[in-house]
Amino acid sequence: MRLTTPPAPAHPSLHPAPAHPSPHHASARPSPQPASASAHPSPPPTLAPEAVRRAALAAARDAEAADRDRRLTPEVVAALTAAGFDRHFVPVADGGRAGSFADLVEAVALVGEGCASAAWCAALYAAHGRLAGYLPGPARREIWGGGGPVRIAAAVTPPAVEAVATAGGWRLTGTWAPASGIDSADWVLLSAWAPQPDGTRDSRLFAVPAGEGTVLDTWHTLGMRGTGSHTLRLDGVDVPEHRTLSRERLAAAEPAEPGAARCHALPYPFVAALMFAAPVLGAARGLLADWTATAPPGSAEVLTRASAGIRAAGLLLDGAAGRADGDGITPLAVAENVRDSITATELCTEAADRLFRAAGSRAHATGDPLQRRWRDIRTAATHAMLRFDLAAQAYGRAVLGS
Structure with a gap:
């Protein structure tokens, strides 16, 4: 794995730029503040660039072990927790950040460049904290009242x-x-x-x-x-x-308390596919970087098509995260988020297939990172929330009324 060491203000790629540009990573955005934030102490930071980068490096280092042992190493779990994925969407009143989807997608994708499984767990630590935020106050105090990390x-x-x-x-x-x-x-x-x-x-x-x-x-x-x-x-x-x-x-996004943050006022379908697509984007970026480092002669067309598809997928997820963090909730916006998140997953899957085929038989060797990344992308893309027929049904209803 080719890792750069100097931290940057935003979450950088785990990989240095190849001879042909790879998809860029947007700069970190400030987390939106919940309406009730003034009544509570400032929440602890989550997804700080250096902490996310440490988690991403740990995930990349232990990716082969995770694949072999069918679980994340304790060091990777600790790094993801230290970066605050578990607290990112927890209500401020319960010690969380009530953060943004843009920040989460960016951070999850970076972790996914090194290990798709670690990125998946990171996304779900955040997603499940958001779901638990809808529970009544006594339950939330049971879960988060101790003040420590809760996965x-x-x-x-x-x-x-x-x-x-x-x-x-x-x-x-x-x-x-x-x-x-x-x-x-x-x-x-x-x-x-x-x-x-x-x-x-x-x-x-x-x-x-x-x-x-x-x-x-x-x-x-x-x-x-x-x-x-x-x-x-x-x-x-x-x-x-x-x-x-x-x-x-x-499903109706009925918050447990009045004055809830934006992240707790969104219906589940608005953001569900987005959370599952972000790890796939990161894995595709990682596969592209690995493939580019050992690209066979005459592979310019494969590189161009694959990199463009992955770049487009990133832009689609950026747009979906922006809608989630923005103002208003409409049936069309929900349908657009489902459409764009699932389409981004398809673009990443197509790019991964293209790159894996072009890599030849050497990529099929046990332990080769290309085959691990390809397996991860192909498996993740079969998740029920990433089915294209769901996107088509939702978008068709919103636009055509049928």
Whole structure:
């Protein structure tokens, strides 16, 4: 890995500029301040350039180990935590930053240049902190009241488990998967059905200390192995009512408190695909840099097409992050964010395929970073939130009304 050492004011690329320019990284933007920030002490900084760079370098150094061991090394987890990914979207009142999506996308992509799995976990540490920010105050105080770092995993796919009502709460028994980063998580958000007195069922999220479950070693995959997205099993775990959240509230972005920051006033579809696309962008940039360093003769066309696609993907995600951080929420803006995030993922996947084919048989060797990056990109792009049919449906409804 070719790493430059001097820090710069913004998150620089992990790679020096090749003979042909690679996608640039925008300068860091200030995090938007929540409406209630004046009532609380200044939040601790998150995603400071030097801290993010240290995390990115650690992720690059341990990428092969993460791929081999199917989990991030403790050093990488510590570096991501020190950079503040877990606190980036936590409400200011709970000790977080309530930060911007632009800053997060930039930082996640930089980490992804070295290790897509580390970038995925970094993005989800932030994303799950944002989701937990919708919980009632007592639950948030349980999670963040200690003042230290808190990493939150989640398995929030459509529920397959039905909770059992108890006095003052619910009891959960079942399995949930995949749960990225569960090995290093302090808490976990789990989806389950909550039966209602009228016979209906409410789809809810339940916040559970990760230590109350058992991790089952089930994550054996083509790529993104280092995410450690294993299965979590709970056997009769009681969850108080205040540690539950209706998914309807989450989808509608109904904050737990008035005067919420912009990042807590966005419906889930507005930013979900964006969070998953950022690691793919970083991995594609890393693949391009590695490929360029050993480019075979006569490869100018491959380089040009691939670099242009990755550059375009970065611009699409910059635009999506800008809409998320901007003013107003419209059905069209939500649909544009879904469209652009998923299209960016497709552009990165196409570029990765092009580069991997052009690298020849040597890229297929065990341990070659090109094949690891290609496997990671291909695996990440299959995530349910990155399906192009979702983008087409959302955009078609917003523009055509059908």
